Structure formats: structure tokens, C-alpha cells
Amino acid sequence: MADLHSLLEDLRAEMTDLDRIVAAADDLQRPTPAEGWTIHDTVGHLAFFDRESVLAITDPEAFTAKVAAMDPATFMDDAVAEMRARSAAELLELWRAGRDRELAALGQADPKARLPWYGPPMNPLSFATARLMEYWAHGQDVADALGVRREPTDRLRHICHLGVRTRGFAYANRGLPAPEGEVYVEVTSPGGDTWSWGDPEAADRVTGTAEHFALLVTQRRHRDDLDLDVIGPLAEEWVCIAQAFAGPPGPGRPPLRG
Secondary structure, eight states: OOOHHHHHHHHHHHHHHHHHHHHTOSOTTOBOSSTTOBHHHHHHHHHHHHHHHHHHHHOHHHHHHHHHHSOTTTHHHHHHHHHHTSOHHHHHHHHHHHHHHHHHHHHHSOTTOOBOOSSSOBOHHHHHHHHHHHHHHHHHHHHHHHTOOOOOOTTHHHHHHHHHHTHHHHHHTTTOOOOSSOEEEEEEOTTSOEEEESOTTOSEEEEEEHHHHHHHHTTSSOGGGSOEEEESHHHHHHHTTOOOSSSSOOOOOOOSOO
């Protein structure tokens, strides 16, 4: 995997690419495939957590105290409501400035630090990977809302890696024991390279393109709409609950095709 410097460059590129798509939108109130969310809400969500990221990195004690005091039942709705109250111009200004602060804070973080977050603490490399995944996943919602096809890039490797690493989390998040046995994952990169994780001799396996695997683990497409070969009961079980993002179990998306 990448070192922190190159990963932050990839994160910056992902942020910039989404900004390009958002800047071309004629109406930020356009609904996205995320139920109840507009493009404005999606950008607000990213801006909110960019701001929270800076606090977690620069003042971990204050962040931890803030999380301890929040109401889990209303926290997400409160965050959305805060950003909905801002005009489009105000939101975009906040978002762009917050991204720069987040990148700067991550660049100055101790590589060995354990940064607090809403799940387990992470080192800066894992933290930046999670933020890149969030930007790509929510960026897909914006692209879908606008009917835009994003060209896949090798930045997908970070998301695929996180998708594999969070297999156990997907079970624990649902109160399920992680099964014994390994699932081998092999995907083709946008450039034609092969990326793989796990034992190639494993009986259970998931293969396909990096883009489709990333769409699966971020729950941006139903598995029936993806060209992935899934072999074995462990693999079949996992692809139904795969979740690379933090928070409660996601509902996923309904199939686009019958």
C-alpha cells in the first residue's frame, strides 16, 4: 500500500474530482440514490466530517469528549440539519476550506499516532484511506444523481484494500461471529494490472474489476448489478453484507435490473 504522502495526494485528487462534478451541477437540491439525501446533503456530510477529522487529528481529547457527549440516535440527523441550513455558496466555501485543513492536518500527523474516530482508533494512513473511501462512495451518489460516468482510476486500490480489511467488521457490525476460513479476492485494475488479497488456493473467492468490487463494499450497487464472480459459501455470505464504511449496517441499494 501507499505511504502517507502518496495516499494524501490520492485523497486530494479524489476530492478535486468530486469538486469538478459538483461545480458542474445546476442544482444542489437534486436528489441522489441515497434515500432522502440531495447533492447538497452529500456535500454537507463530507464537509461535516472533514471538520470533525481536523478536530480528531489536532485535538484528540476534545474530539473524544465530543463523541462521548453526542446522542447516537440524533447525531447524523443533527449533522445533516446543520449543513442544510447553509446556502449552496456557503456550503461550498466551507467544504473547500475544510478539505484543505484536513489534508494539512493529516500531513502533519505523527505516522504512529492512534487517531480517535467513531469506530476504533486508526493511524493516519488508515484514517486517510477511510476518508478517500468516503469521498469516492459519496461521489458515486453525486455522479449517479447527475447521470455522470466517472472514469475509474488506480485510486480504487485503496478502497478495495479497505473492503477486504473490513470483512470481519461487516460481521461484527451485525452481531455475527466472523466465520472460519479465508476468501481470496482478485480484481483487475483500471490499467489492467491484477490486485489480489489472501491465499490464491482458497476455495472461496471473489473476482472481477476493481471498480465493481469497490461499488460492492461501499454498497453503491446491488451485487446483482455487478460483474463479480463469487465462488463458495463464505464468499457468497460476505458479498451480501460487505461494508467498508463505519456506522450501523447499511441497507445497501436495490437492484437496478431484474
